């Protein structure tokens with residue numbers, strides 16, 4: 124009897140040993156990964172486009188923007204894991220890629236607002252600051268550019284915004300050379316208020332700057348011709364800049380956002396942007412609220428934001444009061460250019 128009991132205990136111990144061995148083996152193989160539904164779980168999360176879930180993704184979670192240490196240390200940990208090749212193969216490991224969408228302008232059009240709004244989307248990752256690769260840092264090469272991008276998963280869009288791209292002559296060809304399929308976004312705003320906004324920014328850094336009207340017209344007189352060499356005026360002749368882009372990119376690859384509507388109805392504008400980028404429409408009215416103190420739409424508290432969030436003080440500044448006659452003369456100047464711009468883009472932006 125004692126002998127039989129000893130045999131039974133030995134058998135149980137042996138079976139337990141075999142089970143342990145199997146678990147250790149399986150847990151180090153892709154089979155375990157798949158069997159336990161982790162892969163399906165990850166795929167579900169990414170297919171679902173659910174902000175809340177994708178922020179709490181355990182294996183490939185990251186915080187913050189490009190160059191973030193957490194990402195790098197996370198990657199080197201995963202590099203050593205036997206699961207690494209599997210995850211990489213499945214596109215489930217973040218890696219820095221060149222952008223496939225660019226927000227190219229226009230300066231003072233509302234580019235920061237658009238970027239902050241679209242990057243709420245779980246399938247969009249954007250560089251936080253302006254990269255200026257195609258105009259200032261082109262000689263540094265694509266590897267430098269890639270390093271300035273946030274890590275993304277397969278299927279996520281990488282983007283950056285540099286508003287000067289729209290007006291710099293050499294940029295369209297360079298973008299085309301890098302990626303002829305690049306998706307381009309342009310936020311445009313009434314060129315007269317855009318010029319005043321531009322001037323407001325410059326004068327905030329240099330208080331001794333002459334008055335707006337002294338710079339906007341030749342000979343410093345509002346009865347003189349509009350000074351088309353003054354950059355804040357030049358930028359607003361949108362059609363001229365657009366024509367240079369159209370030498371390389373078809374119109375269907377360029378999406379125009381109304382800077383005015385982005386303030387009045389951000390959800391509608393962002394919805395169009397999501398469609399243009401081929402994304403599921405996730406960002407909607409529920410992400411925005413109108414902040415009456417700031418006078419602009421702001422972002423509601425979300426999983427990625429600890430509190431309600433408006434753009435900084437440099438966005439939505441008060442403009443200096445400009446004489447109505449000056450405004451009207453500038454409107455007259457821009458009117459034919461605007462008309463041509465509406466005709467080419469097929470969008471009537473309704474600027475006065």
Ligand SMILES: Nc1ncnc2c1ncn2[C@@H]1O[C@H](COP(=O)(O)OS(=O)(=O)O)[C@@H](OP(=O)(O)O)[C@H]1O
Pocket residue numbers: 229230231232233234235236286319320321323382385386419420421434437438439440441
């Ligand atoms: N939601 C929200 N909050 C604050 N500001 C908003 C918003 N949406 C659009 N805008 C308008 O964006 C203008 C600044 O444009 P940009 O971000 O393109 O400026 S910049 O070129 O990056 O300097 C800024 O111009 P100013 O009003 O002249 O400051 C705003 O009118």
